[in-house]
Amino acid sequence: xxxxxxxxxxxxLLTGQVHYRLRRAHQRAxxxxxxxxxxxxxxxxxxxxxxxLRAEGSLSQNQLGRLTFMDPATTQGVIxxxxxxxxxxRQPDPQDRRRTSVSLTRAGQSLVNxxxxxxxxxHHRTLDPLTPEEQATFLLLLSRLM
Numbered sequence: 001x002x003x004x005x006x007x008x009x010x011x012x013l014l015t016g017q018v019h020y021r022l023r024r025a026h027q028r029a030x031x032x033x034x035x036x037x038x039x040x041x042x043x044x045x046x047x048x049x050x051x052x053l054r055a056e057g058s059l060s061q062n063q064l065g066r067l068t069f070m071d072p073a074t075t076q077g078v079i080x081x082x083x084x085x086x087x088x089x090r091q092p093d094p095q096d097r098r099r100t101s102v103s104l105t106r107a108g109q110s111l112v113n114x115x116x117x118x119x120x121x122x123h124h125r126t127l128d129p130l131t132p133e134e135q136a137t138f139l140l141l142l143s144r145l146m
Contacts, residue, residue: 029126036122038115049078054112058103060093087111
């Protein structure tokens with residue numbers, strides 16, 4: 001038979017690829033987070049910024065981006081949206097006036113404290129299909145990929 005008429009079998013299946021599976025898992029985790037967090041305007045990325053500021057205190061925009069693995073444009077957009085909601089505030093960095101420090105407002109601190117339990121429940125619900133041993137293994141393997 002002619003090779004052109006019958007091309008070789010292609011073993012590549014999108015659904016078996018790591019990028020596809022990670023994207024789908026991320027979509028599922030994000031959907032669960034959005035359903036359970038209790039604030040329809042709060043994205044997982046914004047939540048990451050808020051809880052990082054809660055843990056670390058005031059940070060430069062650059063530091064916040066590095067700690068949450070956001071690129072500078074994303075960091076700036078997240079901060080602007082959180083400033084609009086009065087959840088964070090920006091001020092000149094006291095050590096270096098060229099930098100801007102970002103910190104939680106009282107409203108931001110209160111929101112994080114209120115929603116922490118919901119975020120924890122979303123984490124557990126995301127991992128629910130796995131046994132406790134599988135959950136530990138899964139999280140360990142993900143950390144090795146990061």
